[in-house]
Structures are given as C-alpha cells and as structure tokens.
Amino acid sequence: MEIGAEEEHTALPSPFTYNDARDRGMSDRRLYALRDSGAIESIGWGLFRWADDGQLTDPDLLEIAVRAPEATLCLSSALARHGLTDQIPATIDVAVPRGHTRPKVRAPVSWHLFAPETFAVGRERLALDQRHHIGIYNAERCVVDAFRLRRWEGPELGNEALRRWLRRPGSQPSSLLRMASAFPRAERSLRHALEVLL
Template structure:
C-alpha cells in the first residue's frame, strides 16, 4: 500500500499552488488547524493574519499586500490610491490597502495588512474590474478609467491633489482616453467635478 500523504505535505502543496491560502481552503484538503499551528511554530509556514498562511521562502511581490487583502476579502476590489499605485499612476505609497466592497458585505477584523474599506453600490462594484495574479492569488483591481473617476468621487477621503495627479498620469501615459474617463465619471456621477480638469489637461492635445 502506498504511504498516506502527510498533512504537512498537503499544506505545502496547496501553498505552493495558491501562493496564499486561507485555513478554510487547507481544511477542505484535509489539513487541520492543529497541523498549521505546528507548522507555524516550526517555521514551515508564515501566518500572515488569522487563518491566512504562506510559505516562508516565497519571494514577496511588490504588490504582496494586495494579494493578502484579496485573500481576506474575496469579494473586494482594489480601489482608489491602492489601484493608482498598482497602475503606476502615483508616487504615493498607501499605508493601507484600499478595498471596495458591497453595501452589505462582511468587513474583516483588523489583523495582518491594514485595509481601508469603501462601500460601493452593486452596480459600481461590478464596473471596470480587472483580474490580475499576484503571488498566485487572483486580485481584482478597478481599471484605470474607473479608478480615476472613483478618486474624484472620494476626493474628500484621499485628497483632490491625489485624484488630479492620477488623472494627469493616466493621460500622460495614455493608459486611458479622455472619453473612457468621462464615461466612468458619468457613471459615478462626478462629471461636473472632473470635467474642468479633463478639459484643461486635454486643451493642448
């Protein structure tokens, strides 16, 4: 008879495949919480937050915090300053991961990477979403045009200067067209706010 695969081996296989795994995912593969605790004490895994694990020798991506946040909030979408930084449209280094969630979605307790939540309507949460892979984790991020419109919509939270900087960079790098940004501004009801800046920045072609 073949030797049964140990829980440790299973845990290592799951973490290699997924990058970061929740305890629920590991349990579904037959790994107990006690095994994960022992592996953590032995230095075989890193506990990133409550019920969230990663192998210790994995090279961290520059966007590691986004992968961790996405695992903790599977329905969430990276937004605002964190999305600007992901798209290389700001020099800001966000202290938190800004995540958009639905009006009634569960909010996690503070643990691990710092997350700032913004509640979106279902329509705005589903609009302009891209999927990227970071450290083996699928991370949802709003696209450039949607991010710019959202930054103007939440300018009181992040600062108008950050929103304007993002708009300038998006246009300069040609990451979104004025028309795409205007459409997202209309959907987010910030056309009157964003139009003067859009006109000024595109006046000279």
C-alpha cells in the same frame, strides 16, 4: 484521524486557513509544530502558507484576497499601481460592495464601501501568484473615483492622476467621460478639469 506528514503538503493548498487544516484532519498540535519548525509560516490571522512555496510577493494582498474574494484595490493604492500618483498610502485602499462584510485582517487596510450596482465598472484582476488574484480598478475608473470622492480624498489626488493619465500614449478623454457617465457625481467636475487641462 490526522493526516500523515507526507500527505500534509498535498492535502493543503498554499495558502490555507486554520479551518482548512482542521477540516483535513490536522490537529492544533501538528499545525503549530509545523509553524514552529518553519515548515509553514503565518501570513495573517489563521492563514498559513508552506515555507517552500516560493517567494511571496505581497502577503498583505494575499490575506485580503483570501478573506474577501470581492476585494478590489482602489483610490491611492490602485492609482499608485497604475503609476498615476506618487503618494504611498499608509494603508491599502480596498473596496467591497456596500452590504458585504469587511473581514478582520492583519494587513493595514482602509475599507471603502462602493455601490453594488457600479462595483464591477472598470474592475480587473491582478495576479498575486499562480492561483490567487485580487481585484483592481483600471486607470480610468481610478481617476473617476478620485474625482467622485474628492471631498474625502482631497482634490489634488484626482488632479494629479488626471494630468498623468492624459500624458499616457493613447489616452482618450472620451473614454474617461464614458466611464464617468456611470458616476454622475464625478462627471461634472471631471469634465471641468479636462476643459482646463486640454
């Protein structure tokens, strides 16, 4: 039985998936009529939001967060949010634990598979709206990752991020080295870079 027009908005949170709508009794015809009338808008494959739900700051991040709750901004994308690089990546760098599914999304994403045992190290939450968030690595973890993955990301990303991080008030190289101790592949090169810069 299809839900009534007055109940639709309260029955379906924003954003909601195609399957959410079907599970709550909405027909395809009604769903697409709402979309065509402008009452809802598509923000990803099979992902919708109510048009009167206020300003959506970043539909790409919201789509990623809904499709992959463990998704975490990393590398250039996270460094840019922390003000540690001027690079504007063409795609959004997102990490998921190795062995987890990388969902199909409309957003331009570069998926990175990180080791499950260190995935949570330095992971924080970035609010997208009142109900949704996405993971983001803190500044120290981003610097360490830039050194750890310099073979693929290039050495300049890590060097620039480290120089900017060191200029921040209260930055302690010891805290960066503690973070790096969980990633032996990065520790030696990071220690060497710190010796050069300090």
